[in-house]
Amino acid sequence: MISANSRPSANSTLTLHPDRLFPSDPTVRAIAQRLYQHIKDLPIVSPHGHTDPRWFGDNTNFDNATSLLLLPDHYVFRMLYSQGISLESLGIRRRDGVVVEQDYRKIFRIFASHYYLFRGTPSRIWLDSVFHDVFGLTDTLSADTADHYYDSINAQLVKPEFAPRALLDRFNIEVIATTEGALNDLRHHAKLKGSGYEQRVITTFRPDDVVDADRADFAANIAKLGELTGEDTYSWPGYLAALRKRRAFFREHGATATDHGHPTAITADLPANEAAALFQRCLTGESSLAETELFRGQMLTEMAGMSLEDGMTMQIHPGAHRNHNAVIFERFGPDKGADIPSPTEFVSNLKPLLQKYGNEAGLNIILFTLDETTYARELAPLAGHYPALKLGPAWWFHDSPEGMLRFRHQVTETAGFYNTVGFNDDTRAFLSIPARHDVARRIDCRFLASLVAEHRLTEEEAMQVAYDLTYGLVKKAYQLA
Amino acid sequence: MISANSRPSANSTLTLHPDRLFPSDPTVRAIAQRLYQHIKDLPIVSPHGHTDPRWFGDNTNFDNATSLLLLPDHYVFRMLYSQGISLESLGIRRRDGVVVEQDYRKIFRIFASHYYLFRGTPSRIWLDSVFHDVFGLTDTLSADTADHYYDSINAQLVKPEFAPRALLDRFNIEVIATTEGALNDLRHHAKLKGSGYEQRVITTFRPDDVVDADRADFAANIAKLGELTGEDTYSWPGYLAALRKRRAFFREHGATATDHGHPTAITADLPANEAAALFQRCLTGESSLAETELFRGQMLTEMAGMSLEDGMTMQIHPGAHRNHNAVIFERFGPDKGADIPSPTEFVSNLKPLLQKYGNEAGLNIILFTLDETTYARELAPLAGHYPALKLGPAWWFHDSPEGMLRFRHQVTETAGFYNTVGFNDDTRAFLSIPARHDVARRIDCRFLASLVAEHRLTEEEAMQVAYDLTYGLVKKAYQLA
């Protein structure tokens, strides 16, 4: 009997192979290498993500390996939790104030001794890249190397070159967009004025808190929206005027885009008096689930109209069943790895918005999905027809080598390359951003190389497309001059 | 910074590599080459398509490059439109008579200068093949070569060898089926009698216009059906009798098959009195959407029954959300690239028809889908059981290298090869027919070659299957002796 051992031998070497993620076929690999050489050093443009603007505003060094790398990364602790490791033992703060593990070294050891669970996952690729390229570590993470990792990372984090703005430079990040709610005062972005980074760290307008009447704080948010803008947000016209003002305020802090995270892709185009009445129903808190859904749908169409006015690119991120695990939500709050994708329908749901605005060539609406069945069936045909639509990259659970390949394989033949918008990292794991963009660049080059090897594209064309997928399309779609 | 350039260098050479669409792995490629040599010169059998019978009936030469290659091809202008190029500027006729671009050379230049948009799409493969193989062009299409293309193509189109019937010969097309509505007088097919082409250009009976009560012209069509047949088409028995007469009339013009383009795969099997009452409701124009849907479903079952009587092969093409873009439909009419696939369910929807006729080994029902999720989940299991069912090839948006590969990968293990029916080009782009069949042949050989390389099939068997997929199965399924 062969003996089982899920843990790697002590001191196995950590290397990042220069050809990683390229296929082994020598013809395709050689083409992929040439394409990758052509675009690998292009600046990073990160138009959609969740890094904390405080980092860049204050430029204070990060604290320690555990609170930087593990605690904000729900990809990491959801996997550990799935194998029976409690979130308390990982130091995830409880809402009820019950004390959780505080010993960051101990938490890091738990993570290290379960690192084999990440085999075959994108987290493994991103983390290995961070360990190797950012911190210069050369042994694979395991129980045996946990302390060495923890000490080495912490020792480096205090250095000036690990301050957030220094890392922006080191990572060659030309622009990074954070995401803030409609009521945010953007104080951290304000601090950047005059720093030389104000064009590089920009915000994104995400109004879910003031359009989603299912939220417990919806009424309070509408009240606050009124205070911030001086508009009567209890009237439909005042509410819309207030949103226009907040959009303008965000644009003053660099925003070129809005973002909308909705449970479904439902849109609506009600007559103004019906929309006004629906808004009033939602304000009472007595609206049905169907009414709040309809209201969110109406607001997507309103927002598209405002984008046509003010030129902001509009991102729609539908299809997450948020906080599926009520026990976890009650105990730890949102964003704890318990959001689960749902089947998502676009063709009927987007129709009202598209009837009104889909033919506007001046409008940029970027669609994302967690339901890959819609790539070839719905999204590519829609984006391959409507001038207002473009397709965002493989998102969230699909931001992975296989996920990106499925996206290109299923989207390209109907939508082409030029109805897509380049890569989004969509992350709060700041240090992983170069690795995430590098995975996207490698996979795009790999896909293009297979087209060249099969004589479906010339290598010269593939070079141009690789450049556009890496740099040209994202700057255009997000209007980053 | 690398400079972006989405346009190829001037005068880049257009070549069609002999190994195009084969994978670069030398083992698989060599097998694919041998299989392809075995079947590449087989005659083209095109049992389902939308070429204009007038071309073959009149045998008049085509007019110019733009009206032949661009104006009828919604794959081409939907992509251009998606990038903000107006349909008016592409010369697409408006319903309201507003004048659109008339300068065909100018339109061809717009197309040429945006040809890079088609990178990675099947249109690119088909068009390059037409340019190179049909017209002998040797530079890639671009703004620089637009005029040369336009002049060269037009100069050739007037020659006798470019007359439609001559092209049928040149393309080695053994049989081609057009598609006509139930009320069509088939005059163009009639002209072929005695020409030697009457067995080669045949029609297909498509009765959507007289079974779809959602159409504005439904009542008028029923009246016309009565006139044509001398039946009382306002009574249920008379209506059915009239349909039988029209089927016979189509068979006299070569038809061996019917075709049914329905929004869903719903079928019904109502008692005769209920079916008759439902028909009466539909005639009034006051029927609900659910009633017209049910009526279409009932008529699929009626048509299956008539196929059992008269032996016609029955094709079902469900799942297109037609004319999704109301603005475009109002301004330009149908078939303008704004049909979008929808999720399609077969297992429950087909059950009434299958309960009645699914066990008839003498019946040929061919299913198509725009929803690839049904390949492995629903269609292959259904076709791998019911004697009456076969699977049509990858359709429409999926008539592409990746689409065909997904079809074979997802269907073969459960349905085998012998419950499929070979390739359909389904096109109105006549000149692209050889290229479309060639893509299918190459992809089938590629798929078979991978099975051989992985020792899942012997090369001898693969040769036989390649022959059947190219020639044997289509002739059997469509009863083309």
Add this chain to the structure above:
Amino acid sequence: MISANSRPSANSTLTLHPDRLFPSDPTVRAIAQRLYQHIKDLPIVSPHGHTDPRWFGDNTNFDNATSLLLLPDHYVFRMLYSQGISLESLGIRRRDGVVVEQDYRKIFRIFASHYYLFRGTPSRIWLDSVFHDVFGLTDTLSADTADHYYDSINAQLVKPEFAPRALLDRFNIEVIATTEGALNDLRHHAKLKGSGYEQRVITTFRPDDVVDADRADFAANIAKLGELTGEDTYSWPGYLAALRKRRAFFREHGATATDHGHPTAITADLPANEAAALFQRCLTGESSLAETELFRGQMLTEMAGMSLEDGMTMQIHPGAHRNHNAVIFERFGPDKGADIPSPTEFVSNLKPLLQKYGNEAGLNIILFTLDETTYARELAPLAGHYPALKLGPAWWFHDSPEGMLRFRHQVTETAGFYNTVGFNDDTRAFLSIPARHDVARRIDCRFLASLVAEHRLTEEEAMQVAYDLTYGLVKKAYQLA
């Protein structure tokens, strides 16, 4: 014209290539070979299947090739039936007693002369392996070799080394689980006590017959459940107590797991008094389809609770539309190849059960699906979060090379390897079990080899994972010490 011939030449040689199912790329193939060498001789653990316990209890030799290899294998006769071969001519017994073909040699000849239909299917791989490895046959099956096959197989079947228990030893089957209904007396398992095989042939508790109130025999089954257990099964508490007793009885006969074959993944968590009232409605036989569906859903949650008490692993197999072909069901009964997969939803449907028990790290719930669209969208995200959930392997129509590859490609990045449970053969075709496990081992090695070749995993890690996928995870998930 090339002549068609769907039948292989006489006497083409049957070989099983040592590299079958590995890709031809030399880099990947070499790694796959090394991984496969590492795990190919591990014992077979078969935790879920449908072999007949009588075989092992009585240990009587099998009768003949046709009744052993064809009659129980609905994969085989569904394909033959789909091509117009009647089930009567294949010797499938009719419910109405009408005499069907009795000449087993004649039936075998029909099968042999249509063996080409199985090209590209997993049945072909399994059957060729049985022919070659179990019976030593060296020519491909065809009309020409039918009699030789039939005689040779029959001559071997009578030998002592072909007795069922001898085959368990020859096949290196460490454990095999059969599946029995809740009312089964497990007499064949009882006969194994003292034979040395009682730990190797175990049962599985499948209570569908006493929880599915849509069954015609539901009321009778509840009565019998009462008789067997001495509980008042017409009361809700008595019914639950009776189920607990039957679970204990099954555990005495080796069961470590339960299995639940439901039309959908619906679960419910009703208050006890509502559950009791629903049970009473179901007992009357007047319950609606929605009520019986809800009751099955409630019972899944009840069963999960009992699993938490008694430690049995719980398997959920949803999504088959059983007996889709009413004609076949009426004439021949269930399991005749007419079960068709349906779209299946997990995220909302499983929520009630998961709310109650999903966070229990001590619970083992294994999910299967026939709807591959749920792999990446629903199942991997659920299993990558909930401690109680693991994913069963590619199932039924997807138990195939392509199906297994899709499973690994779509599941691994989000759920990892360690939220999966190894292979299930799920078969009643006993002789094919080694071939089925061999296919899974080859495909897993192939998948892992591609990760190694692309530098996403080290070869040392891949060796460990290959071991776990073949042997470690199944023993853990099914608690087979």
